[in-house]
Amino acid sequence: ETGVTQTPRHLVMGMTNKKSLKCEQHLGHNAMYWYKQSAKKPLELMFVYNFKEQTENNSVPSRFSPECPNSSHLFLHLHTLQPEDSALYLCASSQEGSTENQPQHFGDGTRLSIL
Amino acid sequence: GESVGLHLPTLSVQEGDNSIINCAYSNSASDYFIWYKQESGKGPQFIIDIRSNMDKRQGQRVTVLLNKTVKHLSLQIAATQPGDSAVYFCAENISNYGQNFVFGPGTRLSVLP
Numbered sequence: 001e002t003g004v005t006q007t008p009r010h011l012v013m014g015m016t017n018k019k020s021l022k023c024e025q026h027l028g029h030n031a032m033y034w035y036k037q038s039a040k041k042p043l044e045l046m047f048v049y050n051f052k053e054q055t056e057n058n059s060v061p062s063r064f065s066p067e068c069p070n071s072s073h074l075f076l077h078l079h080t081l082q083p084e085d086s087a088l089y090l091c092a093s094s095q096e097g098s099t100e101n102q103p104q105h106f107g108d109g110t111r112l113s114i115l
Numbered sequence: 116g117e118s119v120g121l122h123l124p125t126l127s128v129q130e131g132d133n134s135i136i137n138c139a140y141s142n143s144a145s146d147y148f149i150w151y152k153q154e155s156g157k158g159p160q161f162i163i164d165i166r167s168n169m170d171k172r173q174g175q176r177v178t179v180l181l182n183k184t185v186k187h188l189s190l191q192i193a194a195t196q197p198g199d200s201a202v203y204f205c206a207e208n209i210s211n212y213g214q215n216f217v218f219g220p221g222t223r224l225s226v227l228p
Binding site: 108 | 147149151156157158159160161164166204206208214215216217218219220221
């Protein structure tokens with residue numbers, strides 16, 4: 001148990017579908033993140049939410065739309081995705097606000113395949 | 116641009132031997148570093164971290180060494196076990212820049228029986 005739960009674990013969708021990825025953290029953290037992990041590439045930060053406010057959008061296409069209703073839940077809404085969007089999408093959380101950064105704790109990801 | 120990289124993409128070690136995984140970083144302003152372990156089908160798991168005011172930190176069977184002079188980070192695993200087989204990657208961060216971590220591409224560690 002990592003304390004960060006992602007659902008679904010696997011998702012196959014067509015390019016015209018709309019789906020959502022869900023992340024829930026049970027660690028009492030106040031910051032949450034979406035990352036994309038593609039084969040043979042380093043982790044890419046997509047979005048950062050601090051105290052439910054989006055503080056970072058790392059030039060992500062608008063077909064990815066995040067939502068953070070509270071500090072424990074994070075969603076990634078998907079619409080009209082492209083084949084190159086097939087990847088492992090990871091959610092992470094951390095406790096921010098102190099003078100020193102803290103480690104991010106990851107969920108096990110959603111494996112997304114675009115047909 | 117600034118980047119974090121790993122010297123060896125793959126590493127094979129005999130069970131019981133010590134493993135050393137290396138990471139080079141290029142941003143001299145980075146002051147916080149983390150090692151993660153990622154097993155197949157799972158997300159990255161925090162192993163150990165170190166801040167730039169230290170050059171060594173020890174955990175359970177793991178030691179992280181930081182050499183700021185040459186911008187080098189290493190992870191040492193003592194008495195490597197089959198369960199240590201995974202991809203290991205480092206991440207660097209600059210505290211004043213928020214939560215943006217730069218992750219390395221990873222090194223695959225294979226433990227041979």
